[in-house]
Amino acid sequence: MRYFAITEACLAVAAVVVGLALGPPQASSAEPVKASVTRCVLSTQGAAQVTYTVTNADRVTHGYRVELTVATDTAPLGWGISLVNRVKPGATATAQAMLPVTGSQAEARCTARARTNDGRSGHHG
Numbered sequence: 001m002r003y004f005a006i007t008e009a010c011l012a013v014a015a016v017v018v019g020l021a022l023g024p025p026q027a028s029s030a031e032p033v034k035a036s037v038t039r040c041v042l043s044t045q046g047a048a049q050v051t052y053t054v055t056n057a058d059r060v061t062h063g064y065r066v067e068l069t070v071a072t073d074t075a076p077l078g079w080g081i082s083l084v085n086r087v088k089p090g091a092t093a094t095a096q097a098m099l100p101v102t103g104s105q106a107e108a109r110c111t112a113r114a115r116t117n118d119g120r121s122g123h124h125g
Helices: 002-022
Strands: 033-041 047-056 062-071 076-087 092-100 109-116
Touching: 033 062, 047 062, 047 076, 047 109, 062 092, 076 092
Parallel strands: none
Antiparallel strands: 033 047, 033 109, 047 092, 062 076, 062 109
């Protein structure tokens, strides 16, 4: 009986040590986020207005850095970065960005890619 009590105590201490070593849960490096373009307006020469969504598939709130690109099959025409703050778990945020574009916009398309960016952006009080 005493052997089992010592074994249980050792297991409990080991569990605490492992928990402390691992620390609090962190966001996975697999980037559990989905970004997609919902509208790409190329009707203004030299500019693209891009509307996009970012969906947080993680278990914690995140901010995102969204890389937007306008390109044809053969050449990039323009790009930009947009930041989205505090997207709750499972939520989808929608935003717009205006990108400078050079070259012919015929047959161009817009794409979006998001990465976790948990530093706050914008005006701070």
